[in-house]
Amino acid sequence: MVTSSAPGKVYLFGEHAVVYGEPAVPCAIERRARVTAEEIDEGLVVHADDLQLDGFTVEYVGDDTDHPDVDAENSLVEAATGYVNEAVAQVRDAADAPDAGFEIWIESDIPLGAGLGSSAGVACAAIDAGCRELGVELPRAEIADRAYQVEAAVQDGEASRADTFCSAMGGAVRVEGDDCRRLEGVGNLPFVIGYDGGAGDTGELVAGVRELREEYDFAADTVEAIGDIVREGESVLGTEDTETLGELMDFNHGLLGALGVSSRSLDTMVWAARDAGAMGAKLTGAGGGGCVVALDETDAALTALKYTPGCDEAFRAALDTEGVRAE
Ligand SMILES: Nc1ncnc2c1ncn2[C@@H]1O[C@H](COP(=O)(O)OP(=O)(O)OP(=O)(O)O)[C@@H](O)[C@H]1O
Numbered sequence: 001m002v003t004s005s006a007p008g009k010v011y012l013f014g015e016h017a018v019v020y021g022e023p024a025v026p027c028a029i030e031r032r033a034r035v036t037a038e039e040i041d042e043g044l045v046v047h048a049d050d051l052q053l054d055g056f057t058v059e060y061v062g063d064d065t066d067h068p069d070v071d072a073e074n075s076l077v078e079a080a081t082g083y084v085n086e087a088v089a090q091v092r093d094a095a096d097a098p099d100a101g102f103e104i105w106i107e108s109d110i111p112l113g114a115g116l117g118s119s120a121g122v123a124c125a126a127i128d129a130g131c132r133e134l135g136v137e138l139p140r141a142e143i144a145d146r147a148y149q150v151e152a153a154v155q156d157g158e159a160s161r162a163d164t165f166c167s168a169m170g171g172a173v174r175v176e177g178d179d180c181r182r183l184e185g186v187g188n189l190p191f192v193i194g195y196d197g198g199a200g201d202t203g204e205l206v207a208g209v210r211e212l213r214e215e216y217d218f219a220a221d222t223v224e225a226i227g228d229i230v231r232e233g234e235s236v237l238g239t240e241d242t243e244t245l246g247e248l249m250d251f252n253h254g255l256l257g258a259l260g261v262s263s264r265s266l267d268t269m270v271w272a273a274r275d276a277g278a279m280g281a282k283l284t285g286a287g288g289g290g291c292v293v294a295l296d297e298t299d300a301a302l303t304a305l306k307y308t309p310g311c312d313e314a315f316r317a318a319l320d321t322e323g324v325r326a327e
């Protein structure tokens with residue numbers, strides 16, 4: 001039996017635009033998904049106690065064709081179990097063990113579907129744990145690539161490498177198309193996270209931006225403008241100039257709003273953080289609901305978020321420089 005873990009992330013800049021080849025800078029945070037894998041004679045048994053569908057905890061037996069016995073729409077169930085099924089397929093491929101059976105336990109500190117990369121964390125940790133259980137140790141870059149294949153499969157091909165590369169490698173990273181690298185020399189940034197208790201459907205939100213981009217030139221221009229913000233942000237990242245970094249986060253949030261992926265609760269939390277004196281604040285991840293990330297060295301934004309109606313939880317998140325690892 002082997003346990004591996006992988007971190008979640010926040011986007012300093014560039015979500016959504018990264019799907020169209022613009023650069024993005026996600027940063028791994030000290031909240032992890034942990035996956036334990038044990039080889040069994042055949043098949044797949046998954047225990048995902050944190051994963052609830054319409055109030056049902058998910059436990060299921062079987063591969064792609066079998067569904068957990070829960071009273072929920074098939075599409076919802078497929079999306080929920082897809083990451084683990086696809087990760088196990090990657091393990092079998094990497095270890096050249098097409099018939100390997102697994103019992104898998106998942107537990108995670110990363111809220112689901114909230115913009116903190118829970119799916120990337122689960123995918124990276126599952127691939128690492130499954131492979132180690134079969135005696136195969138993959139380099140982190142290969143785990144990143146295989147976890148990306150998992151996300152692409154579940155999200156119908158519409159995924160960037162950003163979340164999975166960041167979770168596999170840790171630290172602050174830069175992703176532009178297939179060009180993925182770690183950014184060295186980025187110290188701890190004073191991240192404060194506000195969580196509205198909700199979630200957004202990544203696939204649906206990405207599809208919405210694609211449609212907008214096809215219909216309106218302004219949306220294509222907005223995606224390019226987000227790329228400009230990322231390039232601008234990179235030039236101050238690693239310097240003392242956190243004020244400019246914060247200002248650019250504010251611009252980035254405005255442009256994500258123009259692409260239709262913010263929400264009332266995300267905007268409310270962003271403004272609560274800014275009003276409390278944060279250097280900048282934006283939604284993180286796919287949007288629609290979930291989390292905002294603010295930059296604040298003081299406790300003011302954290303306290304303000306805790307008292308903001310609609311903000312369920314507020315916490316600090318330190319940069320996690322370690323990616324996927326065996327526990
Ligand atoms: N603790 C968990 N147990 C089992 N599955 C999980 C767990 N956490 C995440 N997942 C899987 O990841 C899916 C959520 O992924 P999704 O891409 O929608 O959101 P996210 O990665 O949290 O957010 P974002 O992509 O915006 O950063 C869940 O539906 C589930 O399939």
Ligand SMILES: C[C@@](O)(CCO)CC(=O)[O-]
Binds near residue numbers: 014016019115158
């Ligand atoms: C919205 C998006 O850019 C980030 C989701 O965390 C989608 C992706 O990059 O695959």
